Amino acid sequence: MTQLNEALLGILACPNCRSSLVVDYEASELVCAKPECGLAYPVRDSIPILLVDEARAPGHRRVEVSSDTADEDVTHVVARDEDE
Numbered sequence: 788m789t790q791l792n793e794a795l796l797g798i799l800a801c802p803n804c805r806s807s808l809v810v811d812y813e814a815s816e817l818v819c820a821k822p823e824c825g826l827a828y829p830v831r832d833s834i835p836i837l838l839v840d841e842a843r844a845p846g847h848r849r850v851e852v853s854s855d856t857a858d859e860d861v862t863h864v865v866a867r868d869e870d871e
């Protein structure tokens with residue numbers, strides 16, 4: 788994965804507990820620095836997904852799947868040209 792911007796990391800915080808986040812480059816995750824929380828947030832296309840719903844709970848490491856499906860979100864862009 789591409790390196791995350793250090794300045795960006797500095798302003799990011801765990802949405803669950805507001806602690807700072809540590810990058811796990813091997814797993815492409817941002818891991819909450821607070822041991823009691825410890826949620827791991829996925830990073831997709833260098834964009835951290837800071838959603839508790841998307842986070843992986845500590846101690847339940849998922850099997851790493853290849854990231855070939857990373858473009859699945861592109862279809863959500865809808866052109867809006869109608870003005871009421």
Ligand SMILES: [Zn+2]
Nearest residue numbers: 801804819824
């Ligand atoms: Zn946390």
